[in-house]
Amino acid sequence: MMETFDVIIVGAGPNGLLCGAYLAKAGLKVLLLEKRHEIGGGLITEEVTVPNFLHDTHAIYMAMIDYAPAIKDLQLADNIKWISPEPVMSMHFSDGRVLSIYPDYERTSKSLAQFSAKDAKAYLEIGPRFAELMDKFLAPATYKPPIPTFETVIKMESHEIGREITEYSGRTPKDIVFSLFESEQARALFLYAACMWGLDPEIEGVSYLVPLLINRASQYRLTIGGAHRLAHWMYKAIYKAGGRAWTSQRIKRIIMEDGKATGVELIDGEILKSKIVVSSVDPYQTFFKYVGEQHLEPDFVTRLNDYEWESSSHFVYHMALNEAPQFKHSEKYPDLYKTFIHVVGFDTAQELLDHWKNVKEGELHQTGFNCCFPSIHDPVVAPKGKHTGLMSQHAPYGIKGGDADSWYREREIHGERCVNVLEKFVPNIRNIMLRHYITTPLDIENKLWDMGKGSIKQGAYLPLQMGYLRPNEYCSQYATPVPGLYMCGASVYPGGLVTLGAGYNAAGRIVEDLGITPWWPKPQIVANAEELGLL
Structure with a gap:
């Protein structure tokens, strides 16, 4: 007898696991299918x-x-x-000096003072200000689906924090860093911090990430025992809620019936049926390899072909x-x-x-x-x-x-x-x-x-494939133009880097569409940003 599921998730990387955990705990029968011999994706x-x-x-x-809500919701910190570790980041120079970034603003300022008194003083303002931008908008925006660009502009213009972030977005990372610091050493370290994950230093339009990435340079965490522990315990949440993951699975196609995704077929011919399918892999594989261009509208195909790797x-x-x-x-x-x-x-x-x-x-x-x-x-x-x-x-x-x-x-x-x-x-x-x-x-x-x-982020961070346009305007809300098919990977908003954002947001959209009341609370940081009118 053919086994059926409420949800089949293609790919058991960080976002697939996260989405699966929230949906399984919501009472849905969840199956994750992973190509590799082990779950976790990049958590290896x-x-x-x-x-x-x-x-x-x-x-x-x-x-x-x-900031990630899943840490508390899934009791991962237990x-x-x-x-x-402190310092979080240190740049070594050939003259024997070292510039370090600490969680503590005063200690970072003291390190900067070796090179420039002006930079040391400036950081005492920059550090706290970027932390405020994180708390009030950048972090909460990570854990709520994006809204259309025009609506975003209106909201951002209504608050001084929004206006400041918009101003940063219109500049290049290089211009921002060079305007903040005067010494070569500070410029080198903070430009590296801003662009170490592939942000183009010369491109405008996505530099709202610069304050985020400079702030994170003082906050990166190391997972004791290895990054795979995060994948392991997300799967534990799935398993406890009755969900499963099958590894070493190769998918032949997403089954389409009457224009709707209704399951998947494996390369050995096994058919697995479900109410919905969720893909955590990239747009090219999802739509061209698994769905098939014959099931897609021409305008959507055009936008898919616009998507760029890093x-x-x-x-x-x-x-x-x-x-x-x-x-x-x-x-x-x-x-x-x-x-x-x-x-x-x-x-x-x-x-x-x-x-x-x-x-x-x-x-x-x-x-x-x-x-x-x-x-x-x-x-x-x-x-x-x-x-x-x-x-x-x-x-x-x-x-x-x-x-x-x-x-x-x-x-x-x-x-x-x-x-x-x-x-x-x-x-x-x-x-x-x-x-x-x-x-x-x-x-x-x-x-x-x-x-x-x-492409470690499943696609480049470019103005036309970020925010409401990641990976395009058809899929950034996690539902896709293919009925019954959703996306939850790093190619959708907010992107990659194990933010635990895309899988979280996708789960919220899916339970909303299924008429299920979320079992998890709205994050307080999101509620605060909504109260400010920023989200």
Whole structure:
């Protein structure tokens, strides 16, 4: 007898799991289908170097744990511990100085004072102001579906916070950072913080994210025991509510009957029927591969074809270390060893801009990146006395003079370039390295099919595919033009980076359409923003 479900979710990444947990707890019979052998999507913790060394091989820096409603709603903090090491981010310069960002404004200001008294004073205003923008609009807007652009403009113009964010949106990240800080060192660090997730430093229209990302540079969290623990406990919520996840499942198509999505067919021919289907994968796979263009209106097909992957991805070099790294300037900066995210290899903002330009052109150079050593903060991920580390660098999907397959030839060569840079700041790195494991942009695409061209956010952050237009005006409200089919992944609002926003918002839309009263409360930050007239 054919098994039927209320909801089938395609993809058991962070947003698929989150959406599934809320829907299962709402009393719906939920099934998640995952291509990989393990749930979690980018929440991957693996032994890829030496046994007993645990590496987060995709997501590691958790940006919105302190705001995401799911942490409380699903009681995730009862079983998962997150820490925010201090300093959160430190940029090492070739002259031996280090600039650090702390959760505490005064400590960050003191670090800035090494380079500019003006910048130190300015940050005492910038830090609290960006935190206020987060609390009153940027964070709450993450956990409520977007509204049409014209309505957004009206609401934003009604409040001084909205007007300020709108003003930022009309500028480039580079212009904002350069106007806030005068020293080369401050400009380099804060421009990196603003653009480390792929925001184009020269593009206007999405810079409302600059205050958010600069604020998050003082708030990133590390998941104790590995990022996969978040996936594990979201699935526990699903399981306890009667839902299930099937791994190693390949989908042939989304079943269409009388113009409506009514289930999925697996590649082995098995038919699974459901009242609705929810896709957490990208628009191309969802509509062209699984639904089929013959079921879509021409205008919608045009907008789907407009969707763009990201212009850069990440090259990541994971390390198993025989002992602790020794930072070159730790005597002068005692806090350096405790830093969560290190940025090395850039002395000026122009060097950063040159690097990003080279990436767009497909060029590989010996240059900077961010790195971290998780085991310093979380001893669970390595044997006693041993350590883990990683270097993460912006990199092109296709290499100039070749293509994406050129990474098979270039991976070790480029990895050596990165080690050369790190060695200038961590002199013992070669002597303590036991083994390494490399992830290239091509590997990201091959491992996580919904991240085409290594797009870690399932698509670029561009003015015409953000907010109400992510991925387009037809799907940004989570329902799609295909009756019975919804979207809940990083390609819909608010985007990627494990904000736990898209899956949350999609679940809200689905229960509303099904006439089910949500079991979860409205987040207080959302209620506050609505009261201000911003949402």
